[in-house]
Amino acid sequence: MDVLDTATWETRAAALTAELVAAGVLSDPAWRDAFAATPRHLFVSRIIDGPASLSAGDTGWLDAVYADESLATQTRPTGDGATGREIASSSSSKPTVMAVMLERLAPEPGHLVLEIGTGTGYNAALLSHRLGASNVYSLDLDADLVDTAHEHLAAAGYSPHLTAGDGSQGWPGEMRFDRIIATCAVTAIPPAWVDQLADGGRIVAPLDAGTAGPLLVLDKTADDEVSGRIDPFPVLFMPMRADVSSPFAPGQEPSAAATGIPHYGTTTVAPAALLDRPELALFLWLHAPGLRLAGSAEHGVVVAERGSARAEADLTPLTEGSWAVRQSGPYRLWDTIEHAVAAFDVLGKPGAARFGITALNVPGKQFVWLDDPDSDHSWPLGSGF
Ligand SMILES: C[S@@+](CC[C@H](N)C(=O)[O-])C[C@H]1O[C@@H](n2cnc3c(N)ncnc32)[C@H](O)[C@@H]1O
Structure with a gap:
């Protein structure tokens, strides 16, 4: 098993799993088995931490790999030439957050699952352990990431379906999925996801709402519609982007000062x-x-x-x-x-749990509502697809 002996990583994976159970975010025994049996170290051979990085075999690398932390694995320039600053464009997500999202996804045996944002491939490995790799489809915008994820997954003994492409368009072709999980944040639900979700299907995706970062858990409510409550669990994810060379979503690049008469x-x-x-x-x-x-x-x-x-x-x-x-x-x-x-x-200081979302497979026909879908209080979601 690569640079580690089996006992070392298995002990650490078991400890991480126990930590997630103790934190109350991992209750499904099938997901517990998946976390305990999946060697995260095979997916993060290099961790980027600001200007520094930790590579396989470095002191502290293994502790970092099996810690309940998000691990940056790729950065991209912010485009601010003056500072040359880079921010993360791919990472292995924080295990707590992964556990929450996988539990909300609640796939059943035989389900086909689509993951948007392959990244390192670690989440695809957890899904493969649970459902069998042939039921798992995962895509990433960045073809290089897909290639390395393919190697990581093969090293762990899995070969799910992988492809490079823009996740806002769904999986290429006429596929239908029982579950869609996004590991990058969206400002609205891409219509292609609504179309590719099978009857009885569920979408779990982080909402790109600034510091709020709530989770969307949406069920298929009609052929052309998904709906569900906002789950207030805070999940801050990098945005779904359109340009491989930029860490930003379209229109989110920090722009020059506002114009017009103040x-x-x-x-x-x-x-x-x-x-x-x-x-x-x-x-x-x-x-x-x-x-x-x-x-x-x-x-x-x-x-x-x-x-x-x-x-x-x-x-x-x-x-x-x-x-x-x-x-x-x-x-x-x-x-x-x-x-x-x-x-x-x-409105009585409504917490995030009082809000929900209904999204049709048409840009501009997606709303956040307060308390129930027919509420007098609703707000349009952004589009851009
Ligand atoms: C937090 S990382 C994913 C972590 C991954 N699930 C793992 O287990 O390592 C977010 C990923 O979303 C990808 N991404 C961003 N925009 C995308 C898009 N439009 N389509 C597909 N993937 C996208 C990024 O390239 C990045 O790899």
């Missing part, structure tokens, strides 16, 4: 009221898709980016309890935020 005003909503209330994150994102919050309790910067449109608001302290606000871009972002904060309170 609007100046004042506010009594403190920046801290946003930064210190993570329960607000999803609600704010629904009102200002692409929202990012930065700054401190005193100085706030709020940016919402979608496509080439960038709206911005900068807050600076004025007097005790009031701030000067400068808003620029295609709409008044701070006004939108203030409205959303007020609406959040009026």
Whole structure:
């Protein structure tokens, strides 16, 4: 078994599995067996940690491999020539998060499963252990990653169906799957997934909602529709992208400053009221898709980016309890935020679990709703497919 003797990795995999069980995220015995029997070290021979990296055999590598951590395995430039900064474009996800998603997926024997985002191949190995590799289909945008995942999976004794392609288009051809799991985050459900999901099927996917990062668990409710509640378990994933050389999704590249004539005003909503209330994150994102919050309790910067449109608001302290606000871009972002904060309170401070999503196989016909699909309160999801 490669650089390790069997006992070493098996002991570590068993310890990691026990940790996931103790954390309450791994209750299905079949998934427990899969985690205990799958050698993660075969999938992450190099772990990138900022400018440093750990390779197979290095001191600390094995501890890192069997820790409950996300491990970056590929980075791409952010395009900011001044800093030369790179961010992760592929990783082996945090085992806790993988366990939560696989348990929500709840496949049954004989089910065909499609994974979007092969990455290292580790998740495809867990699926192969559970369902048999011939029932597992996995694709990644990056053909090089697919090639190395193929090698990793072969080393672990599995040969699921792999291909390179854009996951937003689903698996090439006329396939239908009982389960679709995405390991990259989406801003809406690609229509191809709705079409490729069999009757009784389920999609599990992270929603790309800024810092909110909730999980979507959607069931097929009609030929052309999936629907389900948002699962508040926080799962921050890298976005589903369209360009192999960039770590960003289309339209999420940090752009230049917002254009247009700025609007100046004042506010009594403190920046801290946003930064210190993570329960607000999803609600704010629904009102200002692409929202990012930065700054401190005193100085706030709020940016919402979608496509080439960038709206911005900068807050600076004025007097005790009031701030000067400068808003620029295609709409008044701070006004939108203030409205959303007020609406959040009026609606009884709804947590993420009160929201759900209904997605048709048509761009633009996808909604987040509060409490039930026919609610008076709903917000459109982004499209882009
Ligand atoms: C967190 S990693 C996946 C981890 C993987 N499941 C594993 O077990 O190692 C996210 C992956 O999604 C892939 N990805 C991003 N956009 C994609 C797209 N449009 N289609 C398919 N894969 C995509 C990335 O290349 C990256 O490998």
